[in-house]
Amino acid sequence: MEEKPKSKINLNRVEMPRQDPKVRAHNYKEVALGYTDDMVKEEASRCIQCPKRMCVSGCPVNVDIPEFIKAVREGDMPEAVRILKSKNALPAICGRVCPQETQCEEVCTLSKKKAPIAIGRIERYVADWDLGNKEKRSPTQLPPPTGKKVAVIGSGPAGLVCAADLAKMGHKVTMYEALHTAGGVLMYGIPEFRLPKKVVQAEVDYVKSLGVDVQLDSVMGKLATVDELLANEFNAVFLGTGAGLPMFLDIPGENLNGVYSANEFLTRVNLMKAYLFPDYDTPIKVGKKVAVIGGGNVAMDSARCALRLGAEEVYIVYRRSRTELPARHEEVENAEEEGIIFKFLTNPKQIIGDDKSWVKSMECYQMELGEPDASGRRRPVIKPGSEFMMDVDVVVVALGTTPNPLIPSTTKGLDITKHGTVVADEQTGKTVKDRVWAGGDVVTGAATVISAMGAGKRAAASIDAFLTK
């Protein structure tokens, strides 16, 4: 049934200011600049406060969206923060990286009119207000210690949220992280220009302020196994180890110099700050012409980093068409504006090297879309005889990741799927192993920040119930 257009509804979604594409393509400063006070008020006032609260059902952690938007409209920021944070512990991060267009904004009533409320942008504004007014925060009241100890392995969004919630319930938490910086993909994967590291650091600092002991440089499975943690010190263990293992294409030429996994490329840039080489010691090769293979957020991030590092031409090579691109729409748009060239329906056949084993070109197939596959998307098939050459000197493979087998292979009694993910109850995160919970990408495979966060939260509740039973 067609809804009658209500004359009062404002369909002018307030745009968020962004850095000029020509300028931002050469710097690492944040692309999206955030709403001003007036903008946020205007956008918030578009919300019609529907009783059906469609947006809430679209949000993986069911943030009370109309309520926090109402508080913004009324100018009551502390209240907006309170409502938002009661369901979402990392709003400054989610406001920036959630795929809102497939979650809350997709189902927003105004989406039918192609003008959904910009929930993500409002969320970001509220969270940034909170970060900027920390002194006004009332200190978190911690309950008396329960005397129970929990080890959280991995400091990505799943681990951070699980650790924070457990600490707030009075448990003693130690969070172990393999890398020298906490934050998981938020630190080593997603680039500064999309998610400033100081935003992530503020969240890590908050978790520490709750008394969580953060142990960096600790590769669990090597330094201590899960069984040792359970035997020696801890009452429960949460696995939030993510899906960090890169997939390659398995085509000729993949070990040539100049071929990177997206993980390596992004880790060098973000974690090791290779974009500041030689001020920082870690180098990176960028090349003049870069091909990034894949169509997700990881591919967009790699391509946009390559551009900022000075590449002259950057291609996204994707085997399906534009409509199937899994990346956030906003980032695809940003990438295009910055001058990234999209090669759709293209798939590499082999990478070709010069006499010094450096990449000099890539041979590709032209693809066409055939019958739908298991995922419901149309399967790309090779067009016979369509091979063509692309002149490139760096190739970044961004095909997705699977969980690291380090923990599964050193822990007795976990149930592991053939994709390498850990089997855990969807509602509680409980694994089949006694006193062990898991959540985030290690359970779902590469997914989203908000789903990892939600899993961390649910697991914390379940661990608490177990510990206080």
Place this chain on the structure above:
Amino acid sequence: MFKIIAKEKLTPVIDCLRVEAPALAKKAKAGQFVIIRVDEVGERIPLTLADWDAKEGTITLVAMEVGTSTRKLGLLKAGDVLTNLVGPLGLPSDIEKFGTVVCVGGGVGIAPIHPIARSLRQAGNKVISIIGARNKDLLFWEDKMKKVSDELIVTTDDGSYAAKGLVTEPLKAKLEGGKIDRVIAIGPAVMMKFCSLTTKPFNVPTIVSLNSIMVDGTGMCGCCRISVGGKTKFACVDGPDFDGHQVDWNIAFDRQKVYLKEEKESLDRWESCQCSK
């Protein structure tokens, strides 16, 4: 932060550091390595566990000064700290009773071969060790190696000490001289390649410890990938020990050269900063 308890120069360009790392020392096994960062802007560099003491809670690292990170490391003194230290990484070396094994250590590779020789001997093997360096000044740990070997052969490329020649020469002689059940070779990539070529005609299983460039050391980036028996492997988690007869040495050599230009740029810059201090 990881405190340096003791530091000495084994040769003018090789540093030995004893570092406080109690949890790590408890878990260390021969053949494993650590990754360190010398300072906040530093690169993550892998170094093999040359020794450890679980009781004292320390590990020993031996590093040759070849570039910015290892030069910075060389300036540190007892009492200073390493900004980051993570490990033990990689799979431990296979330690079993094989029979007679030859342990070959070339250059700074003498340090990592030491705990392997010791473990192999403890496991009941007859251990013949061959250590070599370019010249007398670059040789170290002869005494330590003697203690863990049934027989020790020393070579220098220029003949400035002990036998003149490359480590492959006594290796070949040993292979010709009697039954050898296993060879472990650690040192510069070329040396490991030639040791593997030397043992190949004798069909003696030969293990090498690859020193690919690494970032995380946990299997997360694929930077360290190499080709062994036609399959891509990650040196940090599938190794660093591999069958020397199966390694594609060309790929291994090429991949070590990726950043030659940047390494030089970084070192030049660091040196000029040091001079102006």
